[in-house]
Amino acid sequence: MSDTEETAISWHDSIAPSFRDGYERSAGFRDRLRTWGGLIARYARPGDRAIDAGCGAGTLSFEAAKIVASVEGIDGSPRMIELARETAAARGVKNVSFDVVLFESLSDRAGGYDLVLCSSVLEYLPDLAVELARLAALLRHDGRIIVSLPNGRSRYRRLERLAYRLTRRPRYYRHVRHVPSAAQVRDTLQGIGLSVLDMVYYAEPPLPRALRWIAGSRRRRKTMFAIVAARAARSADSA
Numbered sequence: 001m002s003d004t005e006e007t008a009i010s011w012h013d014s015i016a017p018s019f020r021d022g023y024e025r026s027a028g029f030r031d032r033l034r035t036w037g038g039l040i041a042r043y044a045r046p047g048d049r050a051i052d053a054g055c056g057a058g059t060l061s062f063e064a065a066k067i068v069a070s071v072e073g074i075d076g077s078p079r080m081i082e083l084a085r086e087t088a089a090a091r092g093v094k095n096v097s098f099d100v101v102l103f104e105s106l107s108d109r110a111g112g113y114d115l116v117l118c119s120s121v122l123e124y125l126p127d128l129a130v131e132l133a134r135l136a137a138l139l140r141h142d143g144r145i146i147v148s149l150p151n152g153r154s155r156y157r158r159l160e161r162l163a164y165r166l167t168r169r170p171r172y173y174r175h176v177r178h179v180p181s182a183a184q185v186r187d188t189l190q191g192i193g194l195s196v197l198d199m200v201y202y203a204e205p206p207l208p209r210a211l212r213w214i215a216g217s218r219r220r221r222k223t224m225f226a227i228v229a230a231r232a233a234r235s236a237d238s239a
Contacts, residue, residue, distance in 0.1 A: 008124040008175040009076040012056070016079040020057035020087075028203050028223075035202040035226060036119060036148070037063050043144045043197070043228055044068050048114035053106070053135060054121030058084030058098060061117075065096045068115060074101035103131060110137045116145040120224070123149050128178045132185070133192050139231045145194065148226040152179040155220050156205035182225040194229035201225050 012019070022029040040063050044050065048068035052061040055073030057080050065071045073096060075081050084098040103125060116138050125131045135145055150157055157179055164173040186196050201222035 006174075011172060011175055012075075012077040013079040016057060016077060016083055019080070020059070020083050023059050028206065031203050032119070032148075032224070033059065033063075035200055035224075036060050036117075036146070039146050039198070039200065039226060039228060040064050040067065040117070043146065044115055049112065050115040050117065051109070051113045051138060052117040052119075053103065053138075054118055055084060055098065056080045056119075058087055058096065060119055061096050061098070062087070062091070062093060064115065064117060065093055069095065071096045073098040076100065076102050103134060106134055106138060111140055113138045114140055114143045116143065118145070118147045119226075120148055120150075122147060123176050123178045126177060128180065128185075129188050132188050136189070136192050136194055136229075136231070141231055144197070144228060144230045145189075146226060146228050147185070148224055149185060150176070150179045151201060151223055151225045152181040152184070153220055154205070154223045156223050182227060185225075185227055189227065189229045194231055196227060196229045198228035199225065200227075 023033050040060070044064055044067040046067060046069070050064050050068045050071045052058070052064065052071060052073040055061050055075050056077070058073050061071045061073040061084065073081075073084055075098075078100050081098045081100050088096050088098065116135050118135055122128055122131050132147070135147070139145060160170065160173065161179065163169060168174070182199055182201070186199065189196055201224070203222055203224040205221065205223050
């Protein structure tokens with residue numbers, strides 16, 4: 001497949017095994033798992049019905065499945081879903097399911113979930129505000145959403161953007177549409193009626209430890225952020 005034919009989905013299809021294995025081999029992926037594992041442990045509840053939108057090979061779906069009643073993992077990449085199903089079968093995890101589903105069809109599931117997870121997906125989609133609203137619509141009245149995106153205030157991310165313009169590398173960056181600040185995403189979530197509960201910066205830039213000071217304070221150094229938001233429960237008076 002040529003670069004001109006490649007899409008974000010076909011790109012993730014091509015890297016699916018290495019992406020899955022990155023959680024064992026890569027310090028950055030392990031940091032992602034620690035951060036997300038902590039957020040899931042804090043905000044997931046027993047009895048929740050959860051959806052992992054853009055689940056990849058299912059790593060975070062399996063984290064949520066340790067707590068909630070059920071998890072539906074969806075992704076546009078058939079290869080990612082294949083790997084997730086293989087892992088579920090190998091581990092004997094019964095409260096997860098995985099299907100190839102595009103975000104455009106999520107409107108059929110509105111109001112169906114207590115917990116929505118979306119890790120490192122929204123940056124590849126055409127309209128960030130539209131997709132955040134689409135995810136928020138999935139929530140029940142007391143539902144929670146956890147989303148993560150590349151940190152637009154990160155000095156490393158700005159360097160990465162410049163490097164791509166000059167060299168067309170890293171290759172994945174040709175599919176990236178959004179590198180927002182956490183404040184922009186917070187404001188969007190609040191604008192669609194959600195209350196922001198938590199905000200976490202994570203993932204060190206791939207620089208030698210001795211040079212990380214160059215990247216600045218935590219908010220400018222960390223390359224990713226995650227935000228937790230919730231839809232307020234409907235009161236008895238408004239029911």
